[in-house]
Amino acid sequence: MVVTARNFVGSYYDPDRLPTIEYPEKRQKLPENSRSFPMLIFDGEDPEAGLRCVACKICEKECPPQCIYIVAERDSRGRAVRHPKIFDLDISVCMACQICVEVCPFDSIKMDTAFEMAGRDRFGAMLLHKSELAKSDAYFHSIHPSEAVGSDARVEHIKKPAGRSQAAPAEATRKAA
Amino acid sequence: MSKAKGKSKGRAKTTASAAAPRSTSTDAPTGSPPVSDRLAPGQLKAQIEAAVEGARIEVVLNPAVPGQSSLVVDPAHAVAVARFLRDAEDLKLDYCSNVTGVDWPDSVVEEKVVHPERVEGGERTVEETIRHRHPGYLEVVYHLYSIPLRHGPVILRQRTANRVDDTRVASLTPVYRSAEFQEREVYDLYGVHFTGHPDPRRILMWPEFEDHPMRKDYVEPDDYEYEPTPNAEVLGKARRHYPMEGTE
Amino acid sequence: MSKVTPFPGQAESGGGADQAPGGMQYEVSRRPGVTDEDEVLEVAVGPHHPSTHGVFRMDVKLDGERIVSLKPVLGYLHRNHEKLGEQTSYLGMMPYTDRLDYFCSLTNNWAYAIAVEKLAGLQVPERAEYIRIITGELTRLFNHACLVGFLLHDMGTMGTPLMYAFREREKVLDLFESLTGARMMCNYQRFGGCRNDLPDGWLDEVSKLVAEFPRWLDEMEQLLTGNEILIARTEGVGVLSPELAVSAGVTGPSLRASGVNYDLRKVDRYGIYDRFQFRVPLGEKGDVFDRYMVRVLEMRESVGILQQAIRDLPGGPVIDPRARQRNFMPPVGEAYGRIEAPKGELGFYLISDGSRRPSRFRVRAPSFVNLTILEDLCLGHTLADAVAILGAVDIVLGEVDR
Ligand code: SF4
Numbered sequence: 002m003v004v005t006a007r008n009f010v011g012s013y014y015d016p017d018r019l020p021t022i023e024y025p026e027k028r029q030k031l032p033e034n035s036r037s038f039p040m041l042i043f044d045g046e047d048p049e050a051g052l053r054c055v056a057c058k059i060c061e062k063e064c065p066p067q068c069i070y071i072v073a074e075r076d077s078r079g080r081a082v083r084h085p086k087i088f089d090l091d092i093s094v095c096m097a098c099q100i101c102v103e104v105c106p107f108d109s110i111k112m113d114t115a116f117e118m119a120g121r122d123r124f125g126a127m128l129l130h131k132s133e134l135a136k137s138d139a140y141f142h143s144i145h146p147s148e149a150v151g152s153d154a155r156v157e158h159i160k161k162p163a164g165r166s167q168a169a170p171a172e173a174t175r176k177a178a
Numbered sequence: 179m180s181k182a183k184g185k186s187k188g189r190a191k192t193t194a195s196a197a198a199p200r201s202t203s204t205d206a207p208t209g210s211p212p213v214s215d216r217l218a219p220g221q222l223k224a225q226i227e228a229a230v231e232g233a234r235i236e237v238v239l240n241p242a243v244p245g246q247s248s249l250v251v252d253p254a255h256a257v258a259v260a261r262f263l264r265d266a267e268d269l270k271l272d273y274c275s276n277v278t279g280v281d282w283p284d285s286v287v288e289e290k291v292v293h294p295e296r297v298e299g300g301e302r303t304v305e306e307t308i309r310h311r312h313p314g315y316l317e318v319v320y321h322l323y324s325i326p327l328r329h330g331p332v333i334l335r336q337r338t339a340n341r342v343d344d345t346r347v348a349s350l351t352p353v354y355r356s357a358e359f360q361e362r363e364v365y366d367l368y369g370v371h372f373t374g375h376p377d378p379r380r381i382l383m384w385p386e387f388e389d390h391p392m393r394k395d396y397v398e399p400d401d402y403e404y405e406p407t408p409n410a411e412v413l414g415k416a417r418r419h420y421p422m423e424g425t426e
Numbered sequence: 427m428s429k430v431t432p433f434p435g436q437a438e439s440g441g442g443a444d445q446a447p448g449g450m451q452y453e454v455s456r457r458p459g460v461t462d463e464d465e466v467l468e469v470a471v472g473p474h475h476p477s478t479h480g481v482f483r484m485d486v487k488l489d490g491e492r493i494v495s496l497k498p499v500l501g502y503l504h505r506n507h508e509k510l511g512e513q514t515s516y517l518g519m520m521p522y523t524d525r526l527d528y529f530c531s532l533t534n535n536w537a538y539a540i541a542v543e544k545l546a547g548l549q550v551p552e553r554a555e556y557i558r559i560i561t562g563e564l565t566r567l568f569n570h571a572c573l574v575g576f577l578l579h580d581m582g583t584m585g586t587p588l589m590y591a592f593r594e595r596e597k598v599l600d601l602f603e604s605l606t607g608a609r610m611m612c613n614y615q616r617f618g619g620c621r622n623d624l625p626d627g628w629l630d631e632v633s634k635l636v637a638e639f640p641r642w643l644d645e646m647e648q649l650l651t652g653n654e655i656l657i658a659r660t661e662g663v664g665v666l667s668p669e670l671a672v673s674a675g676v677t678g679p680s681l682r683a684s685g686v687n688y689d690l691r692k693v694d695r696y697g698i699y700d701r702f703q704f705r706v707p708l709g710e711k712g713d714v715f716d717r718y719m720v721r722v723l724e725m726r727e728s729v730g731i732l733q734q735a736i737r738d739l740p741g742g743p744v745i746d747p748r749a750r751q752r753n754f755m756p757p758v759g760e761a762y763g764r765i766e767a768p769k770g771e772l773g774f775y776l777i778s779d780g781s782r783r784p785s786r787f788r789v790r791a792p793s794f795v796n797l798t799i800l801e802d803l804c805l806g807h808t809l810a811d812a813v814a815i816l817g818a819v820d821i822v823l824g825e826v827d828r
């Protein structure tokens with residue numbers, strides 16, 4: 002009883018003894034490493050042109066529950082272009098394991114931290130398309146600052162030589178920005 | 179450990195003091211897995227064959243982890259062998275940690291043999307491909323440890339005659355109680371029949387279930403509810419099951 | 427407080443079938459021709475019973491209040507984890523191991539990593555070993571704390587100890603989130619080390635928690651150990667003899683509560699446990715109370731291990747640079763790796779055929795094997811005791827059914 006009383010009374014005076022917060026009004030700051038679902042990073046302003054993803058399908062292959070679906074864009078002659086035409090991610094299947102992030106060699110797919118997701122549709126709304134997945138690099142900087150700095154450096158490194166051939170539009174937008 | 183010593187004095191001291199009992203303790207071999215000579219598979223084989231009359235032991239070497247080679251024992255003598263391992267003074271393998279099944283389906287191994295052939299007026303080499311058909315079998319693996327002597331593992335394996343109609347091995351539940359649920363699981367998932375098991379029922383699947391889902395040739399049912407998914411494989415299965423649905 | 431027996435008919439072994447839980451006497455009127463045999467009552471406890479910790483059923487036969495037979499029925503959560511293991515790459519299986527014992531994902535990761543490291547002969551850098559021990563012992567702390575909470579909750583304390591335990595667990599989970607990104611499904615250990623290094627200030631948070639934890643533990647003990655109701659409900663209940671415990675492969679705190687000194691941290695000395703000084707608490711009688719007490723003492727030892735680990739944590743890399751995660755292909759062979767998870771011996775048995783996927787992936791789950799003796803423990807006790815016994819065995823259904 003003494004212990005219970007001490008905890009009960011203590012919770013009014015000592016913030017350490019009060020473990021809860023009134024959630025929608027007050028919020029805890031999420032730790033930097035926190036993760037919810039994957040998102041695709043784009044550089045510059047245009048989510049379509051600046052997308053870092055090159056549709057290499059490594060993440061599709063490695064994702065343990067197989068929830069990523071990628072179709073590469075094709076140019077007029079039918080050759081695969083280094084850009085995804087379809088990038089779907091079924092977040093009803095995704096288990097937020099971060100393996101896609103680890104295997105992506107282009108620092109394109111990263112973990113979001115948004116956890117307040119609700120929809121009315123059990124199926125369609127759970128299937129995120131490319132446009133919903135695309136998040137700007139600035140947003141990425143705001144949620145994972147230290148990780149973003151490292152990835153930016155790597156992206157500069159990778160994209161420079163590639164920029165001449167297929168990733169030209171992405172390069173152009175970044176220069177413009 | 180030498181790395182830690184270089185870093186700071188305080189750490190080196192604690193490392194040394196923590197390591198002190200290790201050098202004096204005799205109760206456990208260090209490192210994992212602990213391999214003592216008593217448990218060397220050749221030694222054990224000789225010991226078992228001397229103690230259990232008629233037992234045939236075959237040593238299977240493990241190329242990856244040298245301390246975890248195993249002994250294949252014939253089902254007819256498995257219980258006697260296990261009892262011997264449990265009770266022998268210098269072994270005392272009284273703790274059966276893990277019981278599991280392994281499915282080895284039929285396999286065909288192709289081997290290229292080059293041999294000389296005598297033809298008229300000389301010799302020439304002929305290359306020939308020989309196909310060895312290895313019939314498949316089911317295997318039950320037991321990992322035994324000793325609690326008083328703190329050594330192990332000794333790995334026992336029992337093999338069934340084939341994968342189809344003669345899938346019997348001896349149950350070691352009378353010797354090791356811990357095998358009770360685990361053997362039931364092996365029966366459930368692999369279809370190995372354990373003779374002498376006190377309660378041979380399914381354990382994880384429901385009683386009416388018919389197949390054994392852990393076998394390599396098990397075909398999953400595709401009668402699940404169709405849900406839109408980007409996964410091409412699932413989509414294909416769903417389309418086979420609901421031919422009307424999901425046209426491109 | 428006067429010495430009253432709180433629940434006659436449950437705590438005393440003298441209360442028979444004819445005594446109602448309130449201590450009231452009532453007449454047994456039996457229709458003619460009804461034998462003792464017919465009086466046996468079959469009760470299915472679960473699968474949705476709150477004290478079965480998940481979807482788990484006990485088919486109990488009762489003679490009055492006494493249990494004459496108890497058959498655990500499992501498999502409600504069975505998703506053939508082992509088959510998944512044969513269809514997924516080595517790395518891809520790591521997040522699935524989180525979901526075995528969803529309380530202790532970091533120790534599950536660790537056990538799997540140890541098995542794979544054995545198979546592939548990988549070396550783990552020193553710093554990673556320390557991080558593994560810190561995370562592993564934190565897991566043990568809150569697992570045992572919550573177990574005590576659940577045990578008391580099952581015995582009817584309506585949540586107070588459980589809430590206190592969950593409050594502590596929350597602090598640990600916050601730490602896990604800032605280290606690994608997720609609170610429960612950490613997916614943190616990798617073959618040959620850990621995924622990322624500690625974030626800034628993380629170690630200070632851990633030391634703060636470790637420093638405060640004994641205070642909470644004292645509070646908990648003040649509330650519980652020595653509490654007459656707890657003692658009456660647990661002492662002499664579900665006695666497990668050391669012989670049966672060893673033969674039935676019971677591991678973890680339940681085994682040590684029966685007085686068998688077998689802690690894999692001491693026996694295998696996996697990782698770098700040989701550098702730490704800690705004692706292994708042992709029980710005397712092997713009843714539910716001993717199982718409770720062993721866990722409380724283990725928490726105190728874990729606090730000691732954590733302090734040593736925080737003090738000695740060296741610098742350096744956290745992962746073996748030679749270890750490939752993607753397209754990981756270990757050599758042909760097999761390996762059995764085991765660790766002392768909070769619930770007992772957690773082992774992973776892998777057979778590799780040299781490809782990207784294991785050809786056999788087996789989980790030796792402590793909860794599953796520990797259930798073997800549930801019937802033996804419960805026979806002759808009342809149903810209310812069975813709930814306490816099950817609570818002290820400490821199962822998690824994600825691991826039992828796999
Ligand atoms: S997200 Fe990364 S791994 Fe996945 S397809 Fe795009 S570039 Fe490749």
Ligand code: SF4
Binds near residue numbers: 064066068100
């Ligand atoms: S987080 Fe894991 S489950 Fe989700 S898409 Fe990435 S790899 Fe797949």
